Amino acid sequence: SAVISQKPSRDICQRGTSLTIQCQVDSQVTMMFWYRQQPGQSLTLIATANQGSEATYESGFVIDKFPISRPNLTFSTLTVSNMSPEDSSIYLCSVALAGGSTDTQYFGPGTRLTVL
């Protein structure tokens, strides 16, 4: 497996502002993903963060709202832009390991976001 950290672990933000969430992995990974878990709900994939190219977004999610960076094989950021209370969720990154079992995703601890 891998050790995955996210920063911040939680935040309370005002509507109209933006928050950047960081995901750091202790080993090189091929795939990084960003998921959203709305209150009391399951997880929904936002996008796949591709190293060296633009992220691939799922239906219903757009780059202007959720810009993603992936500068190297161990790090990615997700920005939640122009936030509204509907963006209050847990945001989780996950990774599939390089050079091994890419069939399994391992998850970070999540970032709990509250938008007022």
Next chain:
Amino acid sequence: AQSVTQLGSHVSVSEGALVLLRCNYSSSVPPYLFWYVQYPNQGLQLLLKYTSAATLVKGINGFEADFKKSETSFHLTKPSAHMSDAAEYFCAVSEGAGNKLTFGGGTRVLVKP
């Protein structure tokens, strides 16, 4: 397209009793199937996975799951519940290595003493 249905959003079991969580999936290709557990205020932890090897998969913490292609099911069981099993459990499917996960709605398990 792939999808996952978990029957029962909440399950209550007595300590020492059988835990059975139901998961049915649909997939256009042979699926990879996963069970994850989420403890309060934590991320997801992998319990077990099926990726086309043995159909009875053993995981951590005494859990196991049985892949039944004919029933498109991947139910999770544990013979004897422990108080520490109280958590939310998610079944997920992917269509191969490196592909995205599609999650079921989750089942919250309550363990009664």
